[in-house]
Amino acid sequence: MNPIRKQRLYALIAVLIGSLVATWLVVSALSENMNLFYSPTEIKDAKVDEVTLIRAGGMVKEDSIIKDTRTLNVTFTVTDYQNDLEINYEGILPDLFAENAGVVVRGNLKKDGTFKAIEVLAKHDENYMPPEVAKLINEDL
Amino acid sequence: MGSPPLFYKWSSKILPWLSIVSILILGVGLYWGMFYAPTDYKQGDVYRILFIHVPSAILGQSIFMFMAICGFINMIWRAKISGMMLKSAAPIGASFTLLALVTGSIWGKPTWGTWWVWDARLTSTLILFFIYAALIGLHSTIEDKTKADRAVSILSIVGIAIIPVIKKSVDWWQTLHQPSTFTITSSPSMSPDMYQPLLICVIGFYLFFALLLTLNLRNEVLEREKNKNWVRQLFGGLS
Known part of the structure; x- marks a missing residue:
């Protein structure tokens, strides 16, 4: 490789490393x-007021879904296998929602x-x- | 292959074969995926959108890496064709990324319950699309094509840092998007009669990209070399 190309190569590698470091x-x-x-554990320790919108996530606990037969109200428990969080919701649940x-x-x-x-x-x-x-x-389990 | 006339001649020969093979493999993959692959136990038939979504997302990222390599070659060896390749690949990569975003959104509505969520995977992919848009925009603002090629080369090398972020976003952060089904370390968590057509689709998409790139590049070559003798001779003009 001739010296000019070598120089360009070094400059480009510097650009690349700079970009990666910045990112x-x-x-x-x-x-x-x-x-x-x-997660429910993080929420348990956090001080959040009642008006702040936050997102919580985890697995829906087995046998925790209680659907109201007359309204769209539903109650279920989300768990990260350490702590639980009780959720109240009124509305339509997505198709993949399950225990x-x-x-x-x-x-x-x-x-x-x-x-x-x-x-x-x-x-x-x-x-x-x-x-x-x-x-x-499922049969194997 | 480095010189434009040589590329033009060589690509004329390969083009019919590339068209047939790419359309055929893409057709087989999509048909297999859409009609023969089994239904998913949880999602039903909605999951079939992954036969388009996954290959387009892979291509969106691969084409960016390809452009960065072209950028490297363009900056070091100043090969004319590498700059043209860079310019021709950008709109294709942008289209695939957009297709991945749109199909993902259509899949997200019935499965997640929302069209869009600002999680790390979705947001970083959107940034990739914006970088593509910036590359295309930058190239068209600079009158001098050689200078435009160099500017785009540098930007594509700088932009490459987004690719590992997209790839690892589902592992680094809690996202709504599921983690990768295919990893190097473990066997795929998808049954073989689903990933076989998916693999065919991915190969089909790559070949389809090669086809689109060749077509775009041929136009770009003609456009830039229109005053050269070989182009005039090719189209029966006066030399």
């Missing part, structure tokens, strides 16, 4: 703030420690399989 700094500065939601499935809710934390959600989003996991396979896996 890394931004990423590490954002760190926690880029999280979409808080033992991930969920992200947006709303306010009430004084009594329950969560009043205005939006419920289902979180999909990375598993894809046909129904027959899913059935087989």
